Amino acid sequence: MPRDLKYDVVIVGLGPAGSSLAYLLKDSGLKVAGIEVAGPERVWGKPCGDAIGKGHFLETGLPLPKEPALMQVVNAVDIYSPSEEVRLRLAEPNGGFMIDRNKYGFQLVEEAQKSGVDIYLRTHALKPIIEDGKLAGVYAKQHGEEESAIRFYANIVVDATGSGGAIKRKLPPDWPVVEPLKPTDSAVAFRKIVEVDYDIEEPDVIRIYINENIAPGGYWWLFPKGKRIANIGIGVQRGRGFPHPRELYTKYLDARPDTGRVVRVLNEAGALLPTRRPANTIVWDNFISIGDNAYTVNPIHGGGMGYAMTAAMYAAKTIKSAFEIGDFTVNTLWQANTGYMRTTGAKQAGLDILRIYLQTLTNEEVEWAMRNGVASVESLMETSISGEMKKLNITALEKAKLLVRMLGRPTKLLELLTVGEYMSRVKKLYLQYPEKPEELPKWVDKVESLYKEFKAKIGVDW
Numbered sequence: 476m477p478r479d480l481k482y483d484v485v486i487v488g489l490g491p492a493g494s495s496l497a498y499l500l501k502d503s504g505l506k507v508a509g510i511e512v513a514g515p516e517r518v519w520g521k522p523c524g525d526a527i528g529k530g531h532f533l534e535t536g537l538p539l540p541k542e543p544a545l546m547q548v549v550n551a552v553d554i555y556s557p558s559e560e561v562r563l564r565l566a567e568p569n570g571g572f573m574i575d576r577n578k579y580g581f582q583l584v585e586e587a588q589k590s591g592v593d594i595y596l597r598t599h600a601l602k603p604i605i606e607d608g609k610l611a612g613v614y615a616k617q618h619g620e621e622e623s624a625i626r627f628y629a630n631i632v633v634d635a636t637g638s639g640g641a642i643k644r645k646l647p648p649d650w651p652v653v654e655p656l657k658p659t660d661s662a663v664a665f666r667k668i669v670e671v672d673y674d675i676e677e678p679d680v681i682r683i684y685i686n687e688n689i690a691p692g693g694y695w696w697l698f699p700k701g702k703r704i705a706n707i708g709i710g711v712q713r714g715r716g717f718p719h720p721r722e723l724y725t726k727y728l729d730a731r732p733d734t735g736r737v738v739r740v741l742n743e744a745g746a747l748l749p750t751r752r753p754a755n756t757i758v759w760d761n762f763i764s765i766g767d768n769a770y771t772v773n774p775i776h777g778g779g780m781g782y783a784m785t786a787a788m789y790a791a792k793t794i795k796s797a798f799e800i801g802d803f804t805v806n807t808l809w810q811a812n813t814g815y816m817r818t819t820g821a822k823q824a825g826l827d828i829l830r831i832y833l834q835t836l837t838n839e840e841v842e843w844a845m846r847n848g849v850a851s852v853e854s855l856m857e858t859s860i861s862g863e864m865k866k867l868n869i870t871a872l873e874k875a876k877l878l879v880r881m882l883g884r885p886t887k888l889l890e891l892l893t894v895g896e897y898m899s900r901v902k903k904l905y906l907q908y909p910e911k912p913e914e915l916p917k918w919v920d921k922v923e924s925l926y927k928e929f930k931a932k933i934g935v936d937w
């Protein structure tokens with residue numbers, strides 16, 4: 476017989492999204508359970524590049540990583556052109572961190588637990604409990620010496636299980652919160668954490684390399700974690716028949732004089748990540764979804780830890796006010812949507828337009844754009860902060876027109892102005908995210924038509 480437990484809130488999955496929420500609810504006075512299938516040594520165990528901006532901690536109030544969870548302060552990001560001859564340096568002293576995910580994540584979980592959140596590790600949530608058409612909790616199996624089944628009943632169930640969406644994908648398919656991920660709106664990324672046999676120059680600079688041969692539809696990276704340890708990986712767009720990044724890693728990165736000089740591989744693994752705008756709604760009756768399964772990620776670089784924390788912050792505020800008034804329907808939980816969508820979500824949607832466009836460019840076009848200053852350091856910084864592209868180098872675009880005339884063939888670079896226009900338009904739509912659930916279908920139609928129109932304009936059929 477399964478054991479029945481009753482909570483106010485049950486959080487399923489204790490990765491960046493779930494453990495941030497557990498931490499943010501720790502002093503709420505609510506009865507909260509956190510369920511995680513992994514054991515303590517695998518908390519935040521999903522493979523990752525391990526890089527995160529400082530701003531996310533400041534925004535959400537989560538603790539800044541400290542040693543030993545903090546492995547390296549990041550002072551700049553270098554972006555390399557396909558030939559690697561052009562480098563753009565986005566410098567922001569003390570702007571980010573390379574972390575040990577397990578150590579940082581476990582710290583959050585432990586602090587939440589100390590303040591009264593019940594943590595169930597090695598506990599696998601199998602499915603939602605739906606009673607009289609209403610989400611009432613989750614059904615889970617606890618692994619240990621003896622396997623035991625537990626029914627966790629709760630007023631609010633939070634799915635924070637990452638891209639697998641263990642609970643969300645088993646909800647009734649007609650609930651608007653169930654929104655499948657299109658393969659081309661996601662990537663598969665593979666990374667190794669390695670010890671190299673040389674001192675990495677400027678370990679406080681993380682490097683991103685754009686090259687459609689090594690990382691089709693994505694990029695590859697080298698992120699130092701100190702002088703001798705690096706997180707090196709490749710992200711590749713899914714759904715277009717590109718090779719798996721593990722294969723590309725062996726072919727290209729194992730063979731390079733820098734990434735191939737490895738003494739020891741400390742860990743290697745790959746995983747899927749969404750790279751799109753946020754899900755149309757992250758809440759429904761008695762339900763909230765945050766992190767990768769709500770598609771709260773940066774579509775350009777695939778960074779999802781920071782936005783998972785932001786989504787957890789809006790979820791925590793919403794949960795507290797839902798308990799104040801004792802209403803757990805979509806109407807009350809909706810404020811998590813308006814909170815997230817009109818801020819981070821709007822920026823994310825703008826960047827999603829840019830992401831789709833960037834995935835159409837060839838090495839030659841990227842090289843030309845970077846050499847000729849189409850994308851300057853200043854414009855890149857501004858775009859990454861706002862999700863809009865206001866500081867385009869028009870003179871450089873004029874030169875691109877000249878190039879077209881000289882070479883007699885079209886270049887996608889001329890479409891940059893269109894991209895800028897659609898980024899602003901989609902951002903505006905997100906700033907007008909509906910006030911009430913009834914208005915959602917109409918709004919979704921507008922967003923989808925805008926994307927369709929944009930894709931048709933730049934010739935994208937995927």
Ligand SMILES: Cc1cc2nc3c(=O)[nH]c(=O)nc-3n(C[C@H](O)[C@H](O)[C@H](O)COP(=O)(O)OP(=O)(O)OC[C@H]3O[C@@H](n4cnc5c(N)ncnc54)[C@H](O)[C@@H]3O)c2cc1C
Binds near residue numbers: 488522525637772
């Ligand atoms: C190779 C790679 C590199 C990346 N690099 C970066 C980077 O440098 N910076 C960055 O910010 N982001 C990066 N990302 C993205 C980032 O890893 C994710 O966005 C982030 O981990 C999402 O957090 P999450 O909590 O939503 O999901 P996850 O990290 O996937 O956590 C979900 C948790 O739920 C648990 N779980 C799953 N199913 C169940 C179940 N049924 N029952 C109980 N528990 C369950 C899992 O064990 C896991 O602990 C990268 C991703 C990949 C794949």
